[in-house]
Amino acid sequence: MAEEDRSVLTGKHFMQGDIACAEGAIATGCRFFAGYPITPATEISERMARRMPEVGGVYIQMEDELGSMAAVIGASYAGVKSMTATSGPGFSLMQENIGLAAMTETPCVIVNVMRGGPSTGQPTKPGQQDVMQAKWGSHGDYEIIALAPSSVQEMFDLTIEAFNLSEVYRNPVIVLADEIVGHMWERVVIPEKSEIKVVNRKKPRKPPDKYAPFAPEEDLVPPMACFGEGYRFYATGLTHDETGHPQTDSAEAQQRLIQRLCDKIRKNTEKIVKVRETMLEDAEVAVVAYGIPSRSALSAIRKGRKEGIKAGLLRLITLWPFPDKQVSQLAKQVHAIVVPEMNYGQVVREVERAAKETPVIFLPKLGEEPHKPTEILEAIRSACG
């Protein structure tokens, strides 16, 4: 089919991060995009508007981000892989329906190309200020998966990963990019279609009259029927039992549902979490970073090594669930951990919690530019001193 031929643009490209993100989504089978224009994520919408008709999908520009997120959930329930892309203010507006997606176990992807906040903040400048909002943004207890790309290649790769995780765990997954990663142009290699791992949601193996839409299997994830397939099920944002029926008075139902929603992610943390270790084998000082500052950090540890400092980098690819195990193991090995991030203290709190007694040096950065390698190197030196 001609439309399939255009779904994976196999080859080497010089591409913008936002565009690579859109191409990753298309390559993994995303065929519905609902969004609202917002800097610095608009290029994802623009690419999707152009590409969706080419591959037989639908792009719709909704009236706001509340509607975008609701439409994405609707499309996913109708059986189509779906996503939206936004930045801080829009991400705030999506939170209630991200909670709905978690509650009704909806596979879907939300890309947040972070800019400076709060409020309208600095629309064209980078930030990493929405890490905690990604985790705690909607009310109630639920778990989220969030991935942090640090290159244009990863905008492609991690968007695919985000879709796969969302399908496996029936959970919303957030790609937490930043303005620099979103807007910069780099080389991207798009593999052959056959080399791209695509995972699809589990389908029910029971006949419709035996199907309970929220009855989990051993992995705590329920198989998912979609609208129009003859299962005729009901889904609600109210607390519900395994049949989907509301249970608004039962403490047991609340406990059972919420524990499972959280545990299906928590108990699979080891499977979900990805980090990248660089020069950590003998490291005495480590930098823990993610997104764009991790590139400055890489440069800083290399410079440090030239000076004879045993420095290494733990780059967090998965931010949520937090890589507790990796950070606490690292903390046992090194004298100090340096955390550069483009906010006034978010991931550093998680690092401090996991690192326990090991000193943590925080390098906040607010505004236009990411950390200079020399700034991170300075912190590494001071940690040695």
Add this chain to the structure above:
Amino acid sequence: MSEESHPLENFLREGMIPHIWCEGCGNGIILNCFVRALNELNADINKVVVVSGIGCIGRLSGYTNTDSYHTTHGRAIAFATGVKLANPELKVVVISGDGDLFAIGGNHFIHAARRNMDIQVICANNFNYGMTGGQYGPTTPLEAWTTTTPYGNIEHSFNLVHLAAASGAVYVARWTSLHVRRMIESIKKALKKEGFSFIEVISPCPEIYGRRNKMPTGIDMMNWFKKASEIQNYSDPAKAEISPEKIVVGEFVDIEKLTYGHLVREMTSKVQKRMKEG
């Protein structure tokens, strides 16, 4: 002999009934008319999706034995938009209340109507927020008493059929819970029609709204509908008043216009044809 079953049993979800609605409430009448319309159309219930928002009538999607989804407050139309675009084979019906569709969800309503999105919207207008105990909303009449208008309502209300028509809906009707035969015919018409259709049903809420406004029983409210209703088919929806003396009901709009579904399919095939031709 087997036990006698209700002719509409197949349309109702086992285990969800009895419903939560109060005595005298009109929501059951809307549910009844809706499933009768499906039955009379011989609709394939495997291809019908019922979407609702939050509020008393928001529970309706749980009672229909279709695929159904109970969204967050105000977002039923936006959710339905995603469903319809992802699978155009489905008949997607939004059934929700006046506060859900026109206060918190008003933006989605006008834009879905503007796009002529292929969904059917049925609004139970009971003039207040019943679920939360009777606060005023966008359809509460001027001077009416509610728990948040303790000195009488000082806000003007929306004329929903006028709003729907002005926003671009291709089918617009208003009935009261008393007009069951006409309501069923209207729902059938809307279900058969492509594009954005809107049916407002003036629905009694004696327990929460009526008793604060000198209509304490369902019969009192139905008597008002009976006394005041005036059928004015294809009259100007801008003039379709709702007052103690007069409730203008009828079909106001029934026009043909390119639907969003049609336009998106046409664009997609154009783009794909162009690609094939290189």
